[in-house]
Amino acid sequence: MVNFCAGLLYVWSSEIEILEVELMEDKTTDQSSTELKIFEAAREVFQAKGxxxxxxxxxxxxxxxxxxxxxxxxxxxxxxxxxxxxLSIIKVIPKIAELLNENLPLEQKLRSFVDKYLEIVKANPDIPLFVLHEMNKDPNRLRNFMIDQIGKKVQPFLQQIREEREKGNTVDLPAEQIMVNIMSLMIFPFIARPVFKTILDKDDEGYEAFIEERHRILPDYVVSIVMKKSS
Amino acid sequence: MVNFCAGLLYVWSSEIEILEVELMEDKTTDQSSTELKIFEAAREVFQAKGxxxxxxxxxxxxxxxxxxxxxxxxxxxxxxxxxxxxLSIIKVIPKIAELLNENLPLEQKLRSFVDKYLEIVKANPDIPLFVLHEMNKDPNRLRNFMIDQIGKKVQPFLQQIREEREKGNTVDLPAEQIMVNIMSLMIFPFIARPVFKTILDKDDEGYEAFIEERHRILPDYVVSIVMKKSS
DNA sequence: ACAAAAATTAACCAAATGGTTGAATTATTT
DNA sequence: AAATAATTCAACCATTTGGTTAATTTTTGT
Known part of the structure; x- marks a missing residue:
């Protein structure tokens, strides 16, 4: 009997939904599950073609x-x-607020955030373009869900930046611009992969290496372009 | 009689194609032209929905x-x-190589490039996501055309960075990473607009202002994160 | 072992959608 | 002004595509 679809009615209820998603993750081990094989296939096709x-x-x-x-x-x-x-949104959005709200001094937090979030995007390289394309087509679909997932949860982080900026510890930019800078530097190379592969004349392997190099470099670099050098 | 479609056969010949495109731009003045009204409508719908x-x-x-x-x-x-x-590709891709190959010292070139390219993207804010989505779906479609338009044309710029890096004038990053950083900072905010609007809690007007602020800030900021301060 | 339930499939269906046609209208040419 | 060519439109057509149904096989519970 098909009964697990009922959960869809509760899209706006994060708790129930997340439970269901984790249930689904568990099933991943059961390779013979038709339901999961379908979902996995659907994920691939939807993420590739919209x-x-x-x-x-x-x-x-x-x-x-x-x-x-x-x-x-x-x-x-x-x-x-x-x-x-x-599920695509859940895999990449809530982690942002989660990582940014750890109780750490700004510099450490930045380094840790960039490192860990790059790990997440590397594990889900097709999600950003997929989500942004769909969100652009229909900004209202799952909008409340998005707001639930991240909404005003990054405000404390922005506030932390503002405080450090007041103390003269950061570069002299609005907190929001800094936040957008960081996200741009991390995510865009995954979205623009086909263009950069062409521009930089790389094959799949070469671009993979490029991303690895970037992962090594970026945590420190982000710190260096956000925190003001004490001179 | 329909005869202007013949040009499509010459997709791979940039010169002919560009001529045709400019012809089309000229027609833009003729508001009553059905052909143009169609193209304009198609542009909007395709760019919005793929x-x-x-x-x-x-x-x-x-x-x-x-x-x-x-x-x-x-x-x-x-x-x-x-x-x-x-036409979407032509509007945003060739300008990259063009602006990057002006005969200027690196610092000036960066400032000018960021300023002018942001102007272009602001005038065509829907193109980046559209092109990247389509390119991701089918990386081979118009690939040769892309290569024609930009191909190895950015190599001289990468070389310029490498030389300045040797002289210790830039931050200590591979030229390719620097290039990707710059493009990311400029373009991503247009692609991720719906997400950032949610995260930063802005309406259309607010995000517009945010982009304007960014345009003011970014040329100098890019210089500051690429060129090494002489200290 | 048997019955009930769940899972799977092939054949079919209806709506959506890209595309065609031929007549009617408008513009151009001589 | 007549004839020719270009443009526009309403009605249709054919294919694609999401979706259904009824029959069959497999699994499960007793």
């Missing part, structure tokens, strides 16, 4: 099951997409 | 013409899309 670019048949083929199973487990393309979209 | 997300009917409605006219002037959705995609 909602409208994805074909149900392609998802079925990738999952090696009959197309009817998609509807048996997920009812409709819209429902399946919503789950993929939701 | 190839598969766009509906021919929606383009026709936005252009205030009968759907048949789309095919009369552009033959097919694929052909119309290709033109929009191509």
């Amino acid at each position: 909602l409208e670019g994805a074909r149900m048949q392609e998802i079925a083929d990738k999952a090696e099951i009959n197309k009817s199973m998609l509807h048996y487990y997920y009812r409709s393309k819209a429902k399946l997409f919503e789950k993929v979209y939701q | 190839l598969e997300g766009a509906r021919m009917q929606e383009i026709a409605d936005k252009a205030e013409i009968n759907k048949s006219m789309l095919h009369y002037y552009y033959r097919s959705k694929a052909k119309l899309f290709e033109k929009v995609y191509q």
Whole structure:
């Protein structure tokens, strides 16, 4: 019987939703689970081609099951997409606020944030472009969910920057600009991968190495361009 | 008679293509031109929703013409899309190499590049996400065209950075990382607009102001994080 | 071992969507 | 002004595509 879809009704209730997501993660070990094979295939196809670019048949083929199973487990393309979209957001958005609200002095926090968040994006390199494309098409879809996940949770971090700026410990930029700088430096290379591969004349392996180098460099570099050198 | 589509056959020949594009720009003044009204509508819809997300009917409605006219002037959705995609690339990619190859000392060049390129992106804020999404879906489509437009044209600039780095005038990072840093800081805020609007709790007007502030700040800031302070 | 439930499939269906056609209208040419 | 060419449109068409159904196989519970 198909009954686990009921959870979709509670999209706006973070707690229930996150529980469900973790349940799903657990199932990942069970490779034979048709439901998971479908979800995994859907994730790949949706993230690569977007909602409208994805074909149900392609998802079925990738999952090696009959197309009817998609509807048996997920009812409709819209429902399946919503789950993929939701999980994608959960994987990359809440961690931002979480990492930024650790109780650390600014410099340490920056270094740790950049290092750990790059780890997350490296593990989910297709999510940023996917989420931003879908969010751009329809800014209202899951907007409340987004707000739940991050909303005003970064305000304490911005406040921390402002305080350090007052003390003259940071570069003389508004906290919001600094925040956007940091996110840009981390995420954009994953979004613009095909362009940079062309511009920098790299193959997959070469770009992989480029990203690794970046991961090594960026934590210190971000600190250096945010914190004011004591001179 | 429909004859101007012939140019599409020469996609790989930059010169002919650019000529055609400029011809098109000229027509922009002729507001009554159905062909242009269609193209303008197609540009908006494709850039907002992507190839598969766009509906021919929606383009026709936005252009205030009968759907048949789309095919009369552009033959097919694929052909119309290709033109929009191509022009989008032309508007944001070649300028990079062009601005970076002006004969200027590095510091001046950086300041000028960031200022002028931000102007371009501000005038075409939807293009980066659109192009990157389409390029991600199908990295081979117009790949040769891309290579023509920028290809190895940024190598001289990378070389310039390397030379200045040797002389100890820049921060101690590989030239490629510096280049990616600069592009990230400029472009990402346009791509991630819906997320940043949520995170920073801004409305359209507020985000516009944020971008303006950024435009004012960034040229100097980029210089400051690339060039080594003489201390 | 049997019955009930769950999972799976092939064949089909209906709506959406890109595309075509032929007639009607407007503009151009001579 | 007549004839020719270009433009526009309403009605249609064909394919793609998301979705359904009914029958079959597999699993589970007793």
